[in-house]
Amino acid sequence: MLKYEAIARELREDIQQGKYTPGEQLALEKEMCQQYGVSRITIKRAVDELVKQGLVVKRRGSGTFVKSLKDEDVxxxxxxxxxxxxxxxxxxxxxxxxxxxxxxxxxxxxxxxxxxxxxxxxxxxxxxxxxxxxxxxxxxxxxxxxxxxxxxxxxxxxxxxxxxxxxxxxxxxxxxxxxxxxxxxxxxxxxxxxxxxxxxxxxxxxxxxxxxxxxxxxxxxxxxxxxxxxxxxxxx
The missing domain is CATH 3.40.1410.10 (Chorismate lyase-like)
Structure with a gap:
């Protein structure tokens, strides 16, 4: 498994387990680079993977935020x-x-x-x-x-x-x-x-x-x- 995939999986598990709540902002790319000891490109690929999975949304100039998985009572x-x-x-x-x-x-x-x-x-x-x-x-x-x-x-x-x-x-x-x-x-x-x-x-x-x-x-x-x-x- 590639490093960005492992980071994306860990972040996905944190979201699923409620460590990040809907609407909450993820750590900044620079902070995650220090946390995981990887380059900014690796963090960007990991976050892009979460975007593809529909778990987070990027807001220009603001950062990356967790999307709500329970918008409807269904x-x-x-x-x-x-x-x-x-x-x-x-x-x-x-x-x-x-x-x-x-x-x-x-x-x-x-x-x-x-x-x-x-x-x-x-x-x-x-x-x-x-x-x-x-x-x-x-x-x-x-x-x-x-x-x-x-x-x-x-x-x-x-x-x-x-x-x-x-x-x-x-x-x-x-x-x-x-x-x-x-x-x-x-x-x-x-x-x-x-x-x-x-x-x-x-x-x-x-x-x-x-x-x-x-x-x-x-x-x-x-x-x-x-x-x-x-x-x-x-x-x-």
């Missing part, structure tokens, strides 16, 4: 929030999980290919309903390789799998490939998400990777269409 499918996990995204609010399925199975050929496994390997097969302030907002279908995410228990599923992966297993979640589309709910999803009438879901299909490049998760999350907001930052 679940934002931003990169930062996804990698923090559902529980961390809504820290301070009542978050719960309803476990519909927790089994060990062989992956299909399609899932095995995405997780770089053989079809005779084993994966956790998990279905959860995530609730925010007692309101069901998303159904998650997740598969993870057992040999990589070892020791996963039902108690962990009721809290945060991502926290377990990083804090207990000591891994670092790095990136994800996603596809987003609108779909109609199944009868089971309508029941679990308490949907009445016609309401499309926002489906996010994801393959997530650790910082060493290993895929650790294949998931399909189906969010209530009236309680989700997808955000994208485009850079020329």
């Amino acid at each position: 679940k934002e499918l931003s990169m930062a929030n996804q990698f923090s996990g559902f529980a961390a995204t809504f820290k301070g609010r009542k978050v719960a999980s309803k476990i519909l399925r927790f089994e060990i199975i062989h992956p299909t050929a399609e899932v095995a290919a995405k997780l770089q496994l053989a079809v005779d390997d084993f994966v956790y097969d998990i279905i959860r309903v995530r609730l925010l302030d007692d309101r069901p907002v998303v159904v998650e279908y997740t598969q993870m390789p057992i040999q990589l995410i070892a020791g996963l228990k039902r108690q962990t599923l009721e809290k945060s799998i991502y926290s377990y992966i990083e804090k207990d297993l000591g891994y670092k979640i790095q990136s994800a490939h996603r596809t987003v589309r609108a779909v109609m709910p199944t009868d089971e999803e309508r029941e679990q998400l308490q949907i009445e009438g016609v309401l499309p879901l926002l489906e996010v299909t994801q393959v997530a990777f650790l910082d060493d490049g290993r895929p650790f998760e294949y998931s399909i999350a189906r969010h209530r269409g009236d309680y989700s907001n997808f955000r994208s930052v485009s850079i020329r």
Whole structure:
């Protein structure tokens, strides 16, 4: 990993963990050069990386400021929030999980290919309903390789799998490939998400990777269409 990437990651973690609050100014480039012992060009590249990720904004003549990740009372499918996990995204609010399925199975050929496994390997097969302030907002279908995410228990599923992966297993979640589309709910999803009438879901299909490049998760999350907001930052 290049030095500017490491600095960008550290700053991103500080923002995600609340060390910088929305609207707060980051240290000046000169101060960060002294803090990290690197050149001004390196700091500029690190900050530019955060700008691309939609976490900070540069204001000419003023400095660099943290953007708000909670402008609306909805679940934002931003990169930062996804990698923090559902529980961390809504820290301070009542978050719960309803476990519909927790089994060990062989992956299909399609899932095995995405997780770089053989079809005779084993994966956790998990279905959860995530609730925010007692309101069901998303159904998650997740598969993870057992040999990589070892020791996963039902108690962990009721809290945060991502926290377990990083804090207990000591891994670092790095990136994800996603596809987003609108779909109609199944009868089971309508029941679990308490949907009445016609309401499309926002489906996010994801393959997530650790910082060493290993895929650790294949998931399909189906969010209530009236309680989700997808955000994208485009850079020329």
